[in-house]
Amino acid sequence: MDPMRRSPSPCPSRPSSPRTPPCEMLGYVGIEAVLDQLKIKAMKMGFEFNIMVVGQSGLGKSTMVNTLFKSKMWKSTVQGLGTPTPQTLKLQSVTHVIEEKGVKLKLTVTDTPGFGDQINNDKCWDPILGYISEQYERYLQEEILITRQRHIPDTRVHCCIYFVPPTGHCLRPLDIEFLQRLCRTVNVVPVIARADSLTIEERETFRRRIQHNLRTHCIEVYPQKCFDEDINDRILNSKIRDRIPFAVVGADREHLVNGRCVLGRKTKWGIIEVENLAHCEFPLLRDLLIRSHLQDLKDITHNVHYENYRVCRLNESHLLPRGPGWVNLAQTPAGPLATPQPSKVHQQAQEDSEDGDEY
């Protein structure tokens, strides 16, 4: 018998050998080319981003969306005198594909007209929460199919911008109720709408008060403190957290200021430049949403909020004790879900492009 004759043990299902310390490479290998590969793949696939804007009518939500994406997403809705206020909250979604320098972004904006407009606003957040849950549900159903699609279409809401009316005092009970419920299921970014009615000092006091209110009621808005991964993130995010909620002004008309064409609102006492940090904090909001934290918003939605939803769903009707890997799915709870109406929106989009010349 050969003394070396021993059958190697069958391999375990995970690599079991202890990790060796980082190995030194003696020359060029070319691993960093993987970054280029990633970029190419990302450019080919394009990006998706879904935003929801929530706030009472007249706070400038549609204008803000237009300003943010520099395109006529929406005609600003003006309620006619004769039309009755809608009794229930109807959510409307618009999808656009924007391309810039080879990078494609598929943007979906969901508007919530009629939020907080009724006399009795009890449970006005239910349709919104239902819509968000419905998107998670759709993704979950796609994910658990046997034969899945290559790329599951992502309609989950990545960010919800909440418009706080510029009263100058503090958050109202409706705001607090809504934010409390919403911040558990989606990333919420509160903004002070129509901030041109507040002076700089009033803005600061209002902001501090809102921050204090948020802390008192344990409302965690984006960027959440608990998801800061390392010291750099924390420094970056605490700077942002200091300025939340941003005081924004929306405008989609251009005016001539000092020979330059800027977006702004023209009043008798001056022109408010939207992109001027001294005037309003719109650039900060835009930077946060698009330029620096877009991927982070998507990651938190996918890794945290969606997983929480999935855990809740899979744990419903939990009757028997389970093993660790047991998957138990129950029937979808029937609830009042407001479904987005794409056909209506399609018509509206067409109307917009027709009436766009008026502006």
Added chain:
Amino acid sequence: MAEKPMCMPTQIPRGEDVPKGDSVRCLTMLGHFGFECLPHQLVNRSIQQGFSFNILCVGETGIGKSTLIDTLFNTNLKDKKSSHFYSNVGLKIQTYELQESNVQLKLTVVKTVGYGDQINKEASYQPVVDYVDAQFEAYLQEELKIKRSFVDYHDSRIHVCLYLISPTGHSLKSLDLLTMKNIDSKVNIVPLIAKADTISKNDLQKFKCKIMSELVSNGIQIYQFPTDDETTAQMNSSMNGQLPFAVVGSMDEVKVGKRMVRGRQYPWGVLQVENENHCDFVKLRDMLLCINMEDLKEQTHIQHYERYRCCKLKKMGFTDVGPDNKPLSFQEIYEAKRQKFYDQCQREEEELKQKFMQRVKEKETTFKESEKELQEKFEHLKRVQQEETMKLEDERRQLEEEIIDFYKMKAVSETLQTQVCTNVKKEKERKK
């Protein structure tokens, strides 16, 4: 959504583009919207998370697997030469952490041990297939968990299989065909000709053609480099025509001219590993690492893993479509299964209970019977004892009567005796 109108930003262009740095708040005015830095965000996040790559290296003992991996990653990871006397094929798994500039790569290399050494090689491919399936299974389990954490999960699925073919110059061995046939639907196979310095250039070309035609005629799917992206399509398609790559591995440094290069020193010259005229090593490295690493991982996830998942779930009894061809949901099937299982558990519990009751009853009856018997015995004994007591009583009475009679007789005899004595005395006195 039928139409998606392409909206170009309606802006008058405002001068030069300022390259976007990584800071959060760029206060300079940018002339455009600025979401071209979205790929940057993605890349930054990936850098933070780190990359992982898992290679499976299949080849006979001594064909140069460890040396090839070393040469590919330019490190000295090799350990001692392995023995030829293993009784079955095993796998050796090693994990390394490599870093180049700011990219961290966690590399897992799985090598076969003892492949092709046995006398009976029928079961050679089985450990490999089992290992690959086990990785898919682990991933599937993680995906089906209720509380799952993909951020922390280390993906151990095999992304590429480097299959090393012996340089006989003739054709593929039947073992090669058998193994490749069994794993081609589970991993991306990249066939390589090992120790290519033993074949001359002409023979090499013929060998390559023979190998490719054999693979095609046996229906074996090997990995084709993707040709759908313009930047890499041309290079990839030309490389596809040069498969399998003839590689030579070496970490020894040899002096050629004024430089030290990696190569093998022979009496008739030096074979340089990184010289494209000498061998296809550089091509392999470029294709595998520099250009197609992401695609390999993507194919593993989209194609092979999905296939495995589909098969596995179908085997477990799940379908997407019910008997009426209406879409069935996963949860309905699962609920039905769970209900069935639950019912079965209940039934078994009932059966057990019944059995138990029955046994208890039987025991009870036997106990009762034995109790009765004991009782009877006891009564019987009691009666016997009573009779004996009575008998004894009678005898005692008799005895007592006899004693009384005896005493009576004694008393009588005594009086008689005293009478006789007095009579005698009286007579004596009279006589005097």
